[in-house]
Amino acid sequence: MRKLDNYRGIVGDDVISGTYRKARKLYGKHFLQINSTYYGGGVAEILDSLVPLMNNVGIEADWRIIRGSPDLFTITKKFHNALQGNSINLSDIKKQLYVGANEAFSTYCQIEQDCVIVHDPQPLPLIRFYRKRQPWVWRCHIDLTDPNQKLWEFIKGFILKYDMVIFSSEKYKKEDLPVEQRVIVPAIDPLSLKNKELSEKDIFKYVKKAGIPTDKPVITQVSRMDPWKDPEGLLEIFKRVKEKVDCRLVYCYDMALDDPEGTAIYSKVYRKANKLRERGDVVFVVGKNQILVNAIQKFSTVVVQNSIREGFCLAVTEALWKGKPMVATNVGGIPIQIRDGEEGFMVEPHKKEEFADRIIEILKNPSLAKEMGDKGKERVRKHFLITRLLSDYLDLLNDILK
Numbered sequence: 001m002r003k004l005d006n007y008r009g010i011v012g013d014d015v016i017s018g019t020y021r022k023a024r025k026l027y028g029k030h031f032l033q034i035n036s037t038y039y040g041g042g043v044a045e046i047l048d049s050l051v052p053l054m055n056n057v058g059i060e061a062d063w064r065i066i067r068g069s070p071d072l073f074t075i076t077k078k079f080h081n082a083l084q085g086n087s088i089n090l091s092d093i094k095k096q097l098y099v100g101a102n103e104a105f106s107t108y109c110q111i112e113q114d115c116v117i118v119h120d121p122q123p124l125p126l127i128r129f130y131r132k133r134q135p136w137v138w139r140c141h142i143d144l145t146d147p148n149q150k151l152w153e154f155i156k157g158f159i160l161k162y163d164m165v166i167f168s169s170e171k172y173k174k175e176d177l178p179v180e181q182r183v184i185v186p187a188i189d190p191l192s193l194k195n196k197e198l199s200e201k202d203i204f205k206y207v208k209k210a211g212i213p214t215d216k217p218v219i220t221q222v223s224r225m226d227p228w229k230d231p232e233g234l235l236e237i238f239k240r241v242k243e244k245v246d247c248r249l250v251y252c253y254d255m256a257l258d259d260p261e262g263t264a265i266y267s268k269v270y271r272k273a274n275k276l277r278e279r280g281d282v283v284f285v286v287g288k289n290q291i292l293v294n295a296i297q298k299f300s301t302v303v304v305q306n307s308i309r310e311g312f313c314l315a316v317t318e319a320l321w322k323g324k325p326m327v328a329t330n331v332g333g334i335p336i337q338i339r340d341g342e343e344g345f346m347v348e349p350h351k352k353e354e355f356a357d358r359i360i361e362i363l364k365n366p367s368l369a370k371e372m373g374d375k376g377k378e379r380v381r382k383h384f385l386i387t388r389l390l391s392d393y394l395d396l397l398n399d400i401l402k
Contacts, residue, residue, distance in 0.1 A: 002049070002191050003056045004387070010190055011387045019387065022394035023057040030060040031397065032113040036076070036122035038065050039288075040254055041224065042186060042314040043119050043141055049189035049386045050393065057390070059397075064109060066123040072101040076122045077261055079155070082148035083121065084228060084309040090150050102126045115397060118162075127161045135163040135400045141186070143309040143332045144172040164400060168312040168333045182396065185336060186312045187389035188321060188380070193290035195321055198298060206295035210285045217247040217301035217363055222293060222315040225253045225265040227308075233352060234306040235273055235282070240356035242281065245363045249276075252287040252296050298322050301369065302362050307331055308349050317384045320344075320376030325369045327358045337384065343376035 008016050033051060035043050047063050054061035075094050082088035106129035117137045118124060127136050138159055144152075144167065156177065159165060164180045167173060173181045188195055207214060219238065223229040231251060238249040253266065266284070276282040287293040297303060303319035303326055310332030317337060319326055326344030328334045340346040345358040362369050 001052055001056075002189075004053055004390075006191060007385070007387050010381065011385060015387055015391070019391050019394065020057060022391060022398065023059055025398055026059045026394065026401070028059075029115070029397070029401065030113040031062070032111060032116045033061065033063045033119065034066060034116065034123045034126065035063075035119035036066050036068075036073070042312070045189070045192070045194070045314065046186055046386075046389070047119075049192060050390060053386065053390050054393070057394075060113075062113065066102070066105050066126070068101040068105070068122070071097055072122070079121045079151060080142060081227070082151045083155075084143050085146045086148065088148055088151055090148075090154060095154065099125050099128070103129050106130060115400060121155060124155060125158045127158060132161070136161070137164045137166060137396070137400065138162045139166045139184075140172070140311075141168060142311040144174065145309075145332075164396075166396070169336060184389070184392045184396070185333065185384065186314055186317075187384045187386050188314055188317045189386040190321060190381075194294050195318055196294065198291070198294055202291075203295045203298050206289075206292050207299045210283075210292060210296065212250060212283050212285065212296070212299070213248070213280060214299075217245065218250055218296075218299060219247055219302050219304055219359060220250040220252055220296055220300040221304050221306060222252040222287060222297060222318070223254075223305070223307075225251075225262040225269070227261070227265060228310065230306045230308050230349075231265065231269045232272060233350065234304065235269060235276075237304075237306065237352050237356045237359070238276075238282070240353060241359050241363070244360050247301070247363060248280070249282045250285060250296060250300070251282070252285045252293055254287045293318075294322075297324060300324055302327060302359055304328065304355075304359065305334060306355065307334070310334055312336070317380055320373075320384075321380040323373035323377045325362050325372035326376065327355060327362065329355075337379070338376075339379075342372065343379055344372055 033047055037044050051061045051063045075098050078088055102125040111130055115135050117139055119139045120141055162179055166182050166184050168185055170183055221234055273282040297319050303324045305313055305316050305328035307329050312333030316334055320343055326338055329349045330346040331349055338344045347355045
């Protein structure tokens with residue numbers, strides 16, 4: 001199990017010392033994190049590193065997963081999409097199943113900690129079913145720029161009971177929400193299997209094992225098969241790039257327990273890429289193996305993120321940490337990470353020709369790719385590592401428990 005001291009060579013002595021200092025006032029306190037899945041997606045990956053580190057610095061931290069039927073996750077996926085701007089038929093039965101699953105969970109989950117942090121919409125109503133004896137914080141990881149108003153009014157009824165809401169960007173703060181709001185940007189763990197250093201031998205071993213030929217430059221998108229990641233649009237972008245540069249596209253995707261849409265979207269994109277797949281120009285790789293994802297990102301010439309909406313996108317952070325130039329859409333938390341023309345290029349959503357041109361520019365200019373990659377790695381080291389996130393959470397807990 002990793003300990004805070006293991007990060008000393010990456011972040012330096014001042015960061016390590018400052019983190020222990022912030023933890024001192026929290027000795028003896030007990031904290032609980034609740035989300036909807038233990039693997040698949042950025043929230044689970046963050047908690048997988050953050051919770052052990054909180055325990056390591058001298059405070060007590062637990063992590064629990066809300067249990068629910070497939071119906072719950074189908075509904076909450078619709079909620080996720082609607083909170084990012086889609087329409088929704090917000091029927092009474094959807095509301096009842098959503099609230100009922102949280103009530104059922106509360107009957108066998110005792111909460112006695114000093115502070116509770118609830119992640120995203122799935123466990124949001126839990127607060128209604130407990131006698132509130134401690135601060136509760138709702139941590140929203142999704143893009144709330146323009147939520148469906150009917151759904152927003154419904155879930156706001158639960159949020160009003162919380163002591164604080166945390167967003168990933170200033171632009172997600174809501175003027176109509178009379179609850180304290182704070183911004184904490186997510187981060188990656190540089191020592192996790194997905195982000196640790198790999199030898200060239202291991203990189204090529206995993207890439208070949210995944211069935212990716214090594215004879216051409218590789219463009220990769222790492223993401224769920226999600227409509228907000230626009231995998232169909234990426235296929236059209238790749239076709240434009242392919243006309244100018246002989247290269248290969250890799251979809252490195254994953255399926256999370258709380259995401260029932262992924263299989264259908266994968267099947268649709270897979271069919272559309274049929275001829276390109278047969279020629280070996282488009283490759284689909286299931287990215288459940290973290291070292292495999294690491295190797296593919298490290299092997300890639302350019303990493304892309306063709307999102308329409310995005311809460312933050314840790315896949316961008318991961319690629320930057322591996323020294324890869326990025327071409328990404330200017331949405332959500334991505335522009336917090338990438339400065340256009342510095343660590344990569346930013347393109348407005350649906351601008352397929354411009355997106356393709358930016359990829360081509362990097363593919364044809366290795367020195368530019370190297371310069372952008374170096375800047376990206378340093379930007380992540382300074383701003384987007386798990387040690388900074390731990391420090392932010394310690395600040396939050398110290399403030400809320402004053």
